[in-house]
Amino acid sequence: xxxxxxxxxxxxxxxxxxxxxxxxxxxxxxxxxxxxxxxxxxxxxxxxxxxxxxxxxxxxxxxxxxxxxxxxxxxxxxxxxxxxxxxxxxxxxxxxxxxxxxxxxxxxxxxxxxxxxxxxxxxxxxxxxxxxxxxxxxxxxxxxxxxxxxxxxxxxxxxxxxxxxxxxxxxxxxxxxxxxxxxxxxxxxxxxxxxxxxxxxxxxxxxxxxxxxxxxxxxxxxxxxxxxxxxxxxxxxxxxxxxxxxxxxxxxxxxxxxxxxxxxxxxxxxxxxxxxxxxxxxxxxxxxxxxxxxxxxxxxxxxxxxxxxxxxxxxxxxxxxxxxxxxxxxxxxxxxxxxxxxxxxxxxxxxxxxxxxxxxxxxxxxxxxxxxxxxxxxxxxxxxxxxxxxxxxxxxxxxxxxxxxxxxxxxxxxxxxxxxxxxxxxxxxxxxxxxxxxxxxxxxxxxxxxxxxxxxxxxxxxxxxxxxxxxxxxxxxxxxxxxxxxxxxxxxxxxxxxxxxxxxxxxxxxxxxxxxxxxxxxxxxxxxxxxxxxxxxxxxxxxxxxxxxxxxxxxxxxxxxxxxxxxxxxxxxxxxxxxxxxxxxxxxxxxxxxxxxxxxxxxxxxxxxxxxxxxxxxxxxxxxxxxxxxxxxxxxxxxxxxxxxxxxxxxxxxxxx
Amino acid sequence: xxxxxxxxxxxxxxxxxxxxxxxxxxxxxxxxxxxxxxxxxxxxxxxxxxxxxxxxxxxxxxxxxxxxxxxxxxxxxxxxxxxxxxxxxxxxxxxxxxxxxxxxxxxxxxxxxxxxxxxxxxxxxxxxxxxxxxxxxxxxxxxxxxxxxxxxxxxxxxxxxxxxxxxxxxxxxxxxxxx
Numbered sequence: 001x002x003x004x005x006x007x008x009x010x011x012x013x014x015x016x017x018x019x020x021x022x023x024x025x026x027x028x029x030x031x032x033x034x035x036x037x038x039x040x041x042x043x044x045x046x047x048x049x050x051x052x053x054x055x056x057x058x059x060x061x062x063x064x065x066x067x068x069x070x071x072x073x074x075x076x077x078x079x080x081x082x083x084x085x086x087x088x089x090x091x092x093x094x095x096x097x098x099x100x101x102x103x104x105x106x107x108x109x110x111x112x113x114x115x116x117x118x119x120x121x122x123x124x125x126x127x128x129x130x131x132x133x134x135x136x137x138x139x140x141x142x143x144x145x146x147x148x149x150x151x152x153x154x155x156x157x158x159x160x161x162x163x164x165x166x167x168x169x170x171x172x173x174x175x176x177x178x179x180x181x182x183x184x185x186x187x188x189x190x191x192x193x194x195x196x197x198x199x200x201x202x203x204x205x206x207x208x209x210x211x212x213x214x215x216x217x218x219x220x221x222x223x224x225x226x227x228x229x230x231x232x233x234x235x236x237x238x239x240x241x242x243x244x245x246x247x248x249x250x251x252x253x254x255x256x257x258x259x260x261x262x263x264x265x266x267x268x269x270x271x272x273x274x275x276x277x278x279x280x281x282x283x284x285x286x287x288x289x290x291x292x293x294x295x296x297x298x299x300x301x302x303x304x305x306x307x308x309x310x311x312x313x314x315x316x317x318x319x320x321x322x323x324x325x326x327x328x329x330x331x332x333x334x335x336x337x338x339x340x341x342x343x344x345x346x347x348x349x350x351x352x353x354x355x356x357x358x359x360x361x362x363x364x365x366x367x368x369x370x371x372x373x374x375x376x377x378x379x380x381x382x383x384x385x386x387x388x389x390x391x392x393x394x395x396x397x398x399x400x401x402x403x404x405x406x407x408x409x410x411x412x413x414x415x416x417x418x419x420x421x422x423x424x425x426x427x428x429x430x431x432x433x434x435x436x437x438x439x440x441x442x443x444x445x446x447x448x449x450x451x452x453x454x455x456x457x458x459x460x461x462x463x464x465x466x467x468x469x470x471x472x473x474x475x476x477x478x479x480x481x482x483x484x485x486x487x488x489x490x491x492x493x494x495x496x497x498x499x500x501x502x503x504x505x506x507x508x509x510x511x512x513x514x515x516x517x518x519x520x521x522x523x524x525x526x527x528x529x530x531x532x533x534x535x536x537x538x539x540x541x542x543x544x545x546x547x548x549x550x551x552x553x554x555x556x557x558x559x560x561x562x563x564x565x566x567x568x569x570x571x572x573x574x575x576x577x578x579x580x581x582x583x584x585x586x587x588x589x590x591x592x593x594x595x596x597x598x599x600x601x602x603x604x605x606x607x608x609x610x611x612x613x614x615x616x617x618x619x620x621x622x623x624x625x626x627x628x629x630x631x632x633x634x635x636x637x638x639x640x641x642x643x644x645x646x647x648x649x650x651x652x653x654x655x656x657x
Numbered sequence: 658x659x660x661x662x663x664x665x666x667x668x669x670x671x672x673x674x675x676x677x678x679x680x681x682x683x684x685x686x687x688x689x690x691x692x693x694x695x696x697x698x699x700x701x702x703x704x705x706x707x708x709x710x711x712x713x714x715x716x717x718x719x720x721x722x723x724x725x726x727x728x729x730x731x732x733x734x735x736x737x738x739x740x741x742x743x744x745x746x747x748x749x750x751x752x753x754x755x756x757x758x759x760x761x762x763x764x765x766x767x768x769x770x771x772x773x774x775x776x777x778x779x780x781x782x783x784x785x786x787x788x789x790x791x792x793x794x795x796x797x798x799x800x801x802x803x804x805x806x807x808x809x810x811x812x813x814x815x816x817x818x819x820x821x822x823x824x825x826x827x828x829x830x831x832x833x834x835x836x
Contacts, residue, residue, distance in 0.1 A: 071697060304788055318711050
């Protein structure tokens with residue numbers, strides 16, 4: 001019997017209409033766990049580096065995590081993988097909600113889609129019955145609206161539907177996949193789905209029971225996670241801003257206090273910091289706006305945290321929101337009224353675009369207009385107020401009309417097309433993708449490494465375990481480390497105790513290079529485990545002192561699956577998965593030069609020190625100075641086949657490795 | 658018949674507090690798996706959510722008695738401007754809908770308040786509902802003694818209703834001869 005997983009993938013070829021249920025190799029679970037890990041393995045085996053994002057040979061994989069659908073709290077994530085049209089690398093964006101557990105109960109660990117449908121279709125998966133159905137009547141429909149229409153026409157209110165909007169249909173490079181209260185937004189997965197002619201996937205699972213290997217032991221561990229989660233919510237960490245003091249993904253719908261984001265993140269095209277923005281008046285007005293439109297705080301499957309919300313803005317259709325997109329449009333458009341943020345996000349959610357890249361692309365266009373690089377002719381018919389311009393741009397981008405067609409490829413590719421100095425304005429990218437709008441003073445070596453090497457394309461998806469800033473007083477630091485049992489080793493407590501906001505033991509030179517490597521590696525490791533297990537980082541790697549950590553994860557995985565597991569073995573698997581993701585991208589051309597944060601991310605930069613940092617981290621990760629995993633490190637992780645491939649392709653330079 | 662003291666077990670449902678996570682369904686089906694917690698599948702749960710997020714509808718419903726026949730009419734409730742689907746509040750496992758029937762056998766299921774030996778402090782759906790949409794309450798009442806009908810009998814009764822006593826007896830006799 002297979003435990004935790006179903007042991008089957010659903011393979012669908014949209015070109016031929018062929019549908020197969022394929023048994024998976026249990027050995028892969030031992031080597032890669034599942035979720036992102038096995039996605040990376042499938043991409044490695046089946047998507048050669050020549051494959052273009054919009055080729056029928058590109059795969060689009062919807063994957064559950066290893067623990068998805070088990071009683072493990074918050075194990076509900078769907079990991080979606082494909083080749084990104086924007087970065088040209090392997091994209092792995094993910095979403096919470098209810099989709100992955102429903103897939104498991106229908107009997108599938110993954111849905112693997114290849115080929116292209118000649119006409120717009122959607123998939124209907126009900127247990128063993130899988131149909132490719134006509135979706136021509138859904139063309140142009142909103143991503144939220146589509147989910148409702150499909151459930152209605154199938155007469156299946158309990159189905160869960162992942163859908164694209166107009167942006168995905170028109171292959172906008174930052175199109176999202178929307179599902180219930182969640183979305184997989186980064187890196188243009190929705191564009192690939194649209195390119196495949198796939199409007200939506202509806203799934204309903206009724207027949208498959210998800211088994212666990214050692215039930216009594218497993219349920220006790222789940223109980224402990226739930227109990228600790230609620231204790232953490234009731235005991236916010238002193239000295240932290242609201243969203244890092246408590247758990248959640250983060251709790252942007254609950255919290256109205258946005259002093260930290262509005263004053264520390266930058267406005268417009270990732271330009272201006274407004275240090276005195278959060279006045280009493282703004283606080284009152286914004287709080288009122290949020291409470292008025294927030295109908296209910298809601299959760300994902302089997303999770304007590306209410307990170308999402310049903311949003312009812314008068315005059316527009318209801319939608320669900322979570323996280324940071326309430327602010328991204330408002331701040332990028334330079335609008336001081338949060339009501340605008342909730343209104344435009346409704347339209348953007350129906351169109352299905354990424355709430356990070358989308359607003360920044362629009363702000364970029366406005367800047368180009370102001371700089372005279374784009375002209376009034378490009379903006380013919382566009383209103384002149386900040387709000388009106390954003391709506392106008394949004395409508396054009398998702399339809400690829402006029403200047404919108406150029407902008408729909410994101411700032412990097414648009415700037416290349418526009419030329420005439422436009423490239424200077426696409427200034428906030430890593431690997432051709434728009435990043436969180438942050439521009440800070442002093443180089444932060446921990447974040448420097450995360451930004452540089454994080455291939456997920458979203459900084460919040462790699463940070464978390466280590467505090468973002470030093471506490472001024474030793475007593476505060478001592479209090480912090482007292483119940484910090486999540487550390488893999490007590491030396492992490494020492495690093496924090498020694499760390500000061502100013503003086504000898506402060507940034508950028510403390511934590512030192514070795515310490516930074518260890519801290520970043522720990523944070524990344526926990527994210528890789530989450531992404532393989534399908535556990536939400538809001539209960540885990542994104543947070544300080546989370547309920548899931550390196551000490552209980554091996555026990556949880558082992559009790560669920562029956563696979564022997566300890567911290568060492570789990571760490572090894574996470575490294576293997578990490579190398580495999582890197583390897584997929586190296587084979588597609590990723591090198592050290594791609595590991596570069598935006599030039600203006602910090603005002604005070606230390607090029608020589610940054611080089612030392614990156615050198616050290618590469619070595620720590622088992623990569624050569626080009627950022628390529630070494631033959632030796634690959635062999636240690638049973639990835640000799642990757643090293644062989646690198647050799648055959650001449651990726652290792654002469655005399656190296 | 659003699660009067661006896663009976664423990665009345667109630668679950669108070671505050672739908673305004675429900676966050677829609679369906680942990681109640683998950684843990685119910687896990688508890689009732691055999692062996693306990695060895696598997697889960699919300700379709701086997703004795704509590705189900707009527708859930709329509711965009712309409713702000715979150716209604717946990719417990720499986721009640723098995724009903725041999727469907728009602729002559731259906732009901733639709735509108736509360737606080739929210740229109741609930743047909744028969745949303747009904748707890749019966751009835752022939753008009755799939756709800757509260759085992760997905761494999763079609764046999765009806767019923768909430769047993771997580772009866773266990775030794776007894777649990779509260780049903781597990783309540784324990785896992787940490788947002789307190791479900792609150793467990795107990796009180797004692799004097800009632801006439803009555804015969805307890807166990808799960809097997811409920812299941813058999815529904816089969817009698819469906820296929821007739823004669824056919825059922827024949828089938829069981831045949832099955833027992835086969836061993």
